[in-house]
Amino acid sequence: MIMGLWQVPFPLVMTFTMLWEGLEISVPGFGDEEINGNRLTDIGVAWLGWAAFAGMSAAVTMQPFPFGFRGSDYTRDRHYGSSSWEHWRRDWF
Incomplete structure (x- = not known):
């Protein structure tokens, strides 16, 4: 649950478990x-x-769901970059 709230990418969650x-x-x-x-x-x-907590956290913070299969999921820009509605919509849809 904590890793979901922190939006830790799934490959790392899979490895840790x-x-x-x-x-x-x-x-x-x-x-x-x-x-x-x-x-x-x-x-x-x-x-x-x-998955449940990562989805809730991503929706609240308007960040993309942390699947972890893109290199950008591990960069600083994901967490400190723009979180505008347009970026959120572009990443999710």
Whole structure:
């Protein structure tokens, strides 16, 4: 949810959640009793929560949705550049 509000691009969110689940698998006593179906559910809920909060944050701040597949999603201009209605409309539609 926090990464969604901060508009962290999706490839980074995907990487962090996969690494977290990998950590749970590899550390003894940390996720030993968890089944793989629950791990997949954790990842899915994390990604859906990110998408919901990233969408709300993008709409409120008039920034494009942070898909993360364009280089501009990682630049300073995305966060400090123009946030006019025209730019928002151009990026979303």
